[in-house]
Amino acid sequence: MIDIKGVHKSFGAHHVLQGVNMKIAKGESMVIIGGSGTGKSVLLKCILGLETPDAGSILVYGQEADQGDRDAFLARFGMLFQGAALFDSLPVWQNVAFRLLRGAGKLSKTDARDLAVEKLRRVGLRADVADKFPAELSGGMQKRVGLARAIAADPEIIFFDEPTTGLDPIMSxxxxxxxxxxVVEMGATAMTITHDMSSVRAIADKVAMLHDGAVQWSGPIAKLETSGNPYLDQFLHGRAEGPIEAVR
Incomplete structure (x- = not known):
């Protein structure tokens, strides 16, 4: 589904991605871990075409992000943003149906609201939440609304950016x-960025660790604890000593 080959991306003298290689198969859930500033979000933006790699290629179903119909390309994706990123001025149902109310093939307000209510129910929220505003909801409810929006258009690929940030352990x-x-129900391909190891263990089929602009380890979740990789081992156990230098 996603084929990343030798991707480099720099911002001035700051080299963020330095030859990232990764394959994500159709229907697979890939979780990307690594310290802050290691390029996880930049890689995601490159896949979406929000940033252009300096070198290398990223193919989605064999198509480059900057080739063909841009709207059709983006229609394949759903996104759960860090912090939910809801529109404060819109009621919940319009947040969920935001994409469906715009562009070619847009739905009527009645149909869009009905679909939004259906997706809200799928994430465990009652129909009466649809007419509330984001500020009236708890952090956990806002995150569920963000998830409902991510799946509203039944995307083939869903990105999750730090999906449990700011939530207590139970809500996480x-x-x-x-x-x-x-993800399993939809048969979607998923890519998650997270520091939360409970999320990694709950969501991942495969895990990739980014450090120094490259994938230091990639493999199935079952081999996470026995990888023998010094970078991954240090990250998993939160050790100050190891190949990853702590910023002091």
């Missing part, structure tokens, strides 16, 4: 279970 577990259920 609920969101992780929802994500896993929905």
């Amino acid at each position: 577990g609920v969101i992780n279970e929802l994500i896993r259920e929905i």
Whole structure:
């Protein structure tokens, strides 16, 4: 589904990605881990075409992000943003149906609202939430609304950017279970960026670790604890000593 080959991306003298190689198969859930500033979000932006790699290629179903119909390309993706990123001025149902109310093939307001209510129910929210505004919801409810929006158009590929940031451990577990259920149910390809190891264990089929602008280890979740990779081992156990230098 996604084939990343030798991707480099720099911002001035700051070399963020330095030859990233990664393959994500159709229907697979890939979780990318690594310290802050290692390029996880930049890689995601490159896949979406929001940033252009300096070198290398990223193919989605064999298509480059900057080739062909841009709207059709983006229509394949759903996105759960860090912090939910809801529109404060819009009621919940319009947040969920935002894409469906715009562009070619847009739905009527009645149909869009009905679909939004259906997706809200799928993430465990009652129909009466649809007419509330984001500020009236708890952090966990906002995250569920963001998830409902991510799946509203039944995308083939869903990105999750730090899906449990700001949530307590119990709500984090609920969101992780929802994500896993929905990805399996939809047969979607998923790519998740997270520091939360509980999310990694709940969501991932495969894990890739980014450090120094490259993938230091990639493999199935079952081999996470026995990889023998010094970078991954240090990250998993939060050790100050190791190949990853702590910023002081």
